[in-house]
Amino acid sequence: xxxxxxxxxxxxxxxxxxxxxxxxxxxxxxxxxxxxxxxxxxxxxxxxxxxxxxxxxxxxxxxxxxxxxxxxxxxxxxxxxxxxxxxxxxxxxxxxxxxx
Amino acid sequence: xxxxxxxxxxxxxxxxxxxxxxxxxxxxxxxxxxxxxxxxxxxxxxxxxxxxxxxxxxxxxxxxxxxxxxxxxxxxxxxxxxxxxxxxxxxxxxxxxxxx
DNA sequence: CAAAGCACTTTGATATTCAAAGTATCAATA
DNA sequence: TATTGATACTTTGAATATCAAAGTGCTTTG
Numbered sequence: 001x002x003x004x005x006x007x008x009x010x011x012x013x014x015x016x017x018x019x020x021x022x023x024x025x026x027x028x029x030x031x032x033x034x035x036x037x038x039x040x041x042x043x044x045x046x047x048x049x050x051x052x053x054x055x056x057x058x059x060x061x062x063x064x065x066x067x068x069x070x071x072x073x074x075x076x077x078x079x080x081x082x083x084x085x086x087x088x089x090x091x092x093x094x095x096x097x098x099x100x
Numbered sequence: 101x102x103x104x105x106x107x108x109x110x111x112x113x114x115x116x117x118x119x120x121x122x123x124x125x126x127x128x129x130x131x132x133x134x135x136x137x138x139x140x141x142x143x144x145x146x147x148x149x150x151x152x153x154x155x156x157x158x159x160x161x162x163x164x165x166x167x168x169x170x171x172x173x174x175x176x177x178x179x180x181x182x183x184x185x186x187x188x189x190x191x192x193x194x195x196x197x198x199x200x
Numbered sequence: 201c202a203a204a205g206c207a208c209t210t211t212g213a214t215a216t217t218c219a220a221a222g223t224a225t226c227a228a229t230a
Numbered sequence: 231t232a233t234t235g236a237t238a239c240t241t242t243g244a245a246t247a248t249c250a251a252a253g254t255g256c257t258t259t260g
Contacts, residue, residue, distance in 0.1 A: 001119060001122075001123070001138050001139060001140075002138070002139060002140030005115050005116075005118070005119045005139060005140070006140075008115050008118070010115075013113050013114065013115065014113065014247090014248085015105050015108050015110075015113065016105075016248095016249090018105070018108070018194065019101060019105045019194070022101075022194050022195075022197060023101070032207070032208070033206095033207075033208095038101050038102070039101065039102060039105060040101075040102030040105070040106075041249085042249070042250055042251090043207075043208060043209085043250090044208090044209080044210085044211095044249055044250050044251075044252090045248080045249050045250070046208090047208065047209055047210085047249095048209085048210090048247095048248075048249070049248090049249090051209090052247095068256085068257065068258095069206070069207070069256085069257080070206085070207055070208070070255090070256080071207085072207080072208070088195065091191060094118065094119075094122050095122075095188065097122060114216090114217085116217095116218090132238070132239070133237095133238075133239095141218085142218070142219055142220090143219090143238075143239065143240085144218055144219050144220075144221090144239095144240080144241085144242095145217080145218045145219070146218095146239095147218095147239065147240055147241085148216095148217075148218070148240085148241085149217090149218090151240090152216095168225080168226065168227095169225085169226075169237070169238070170224090170225080170237085170238055170239070171238085172238080172239070
């Protein structure tokens with residue numbers, strides 16, 4: 001069981017980051033405001049958790065202007081997708097372990 | 101998606117506690133030493149996380165003597181089982197959400 | 201040109217984590 | 231029978247994490 005637990009990724013042991021990653025697994029790109037609405041979190045919370053994921057190279061952040069307003073959007077990286085998938089697999093293993 | 105994320109239980113956002121609960125879902129009772137070995141954690145880590153689960157009434161702690169040595173064992177409560185199941189359902193929902 | 205809004209980021213008080221140090225009891229060795 | 235070691239935990243606290251309020255830098259509106 002230790003082997004399974006070791007595969008659980010600390011970065012994803014957080015509601016907001018779990019939500020961000022889930023959203024980016026199915027959406028090519030999601031912008032700041034949409035993500036905030038989707039998750040129902042404060043902007044401060046979203047911003048700091050985005051930073052954590054970015055520093056881990058799990059997501060990419062793209063900033064641009066859309067009619068004179070800043071627009072920040074996120075996408076998942078290959079590394080992020082693999083790490084998240086590994087985390088989900090570990091969770092699944094933990095549940096399978098329960099049954100044997 | 102906010103509705104799903106809200107169902108994620110903060111108490112279970114921790115490797116050790118996730119492991120404890122998984123173990124107690126399938127084992128009527130597990131003692132301190134066995135749990136520590138099973139999870140591969142330090143005794144301090146196990147002890148403090150057991151306290152968290154106990155204060156949340158998710159597990160019961162039973163202390164007794166087995167040939168003059170203290171023996172502490174844990175079991176899941178009805179409340180704990182329900183809470184953990186709800187948490188697992190939320191995780192599952194989050195994954196299902198990914199597919200639509 | 202203030203004042204208000206928008207789209208974020210930073211700050212910091214508060215909460216959490218977990219291993220080292222501590223406690224209590226028993227067993228063995230000298 | 232002191233003394234050291236082992237076992238079975240618990241407590242402490244330094245390090246780290248969380249997240250909402252306050253801050254920043256724009257633009258727009260009155």
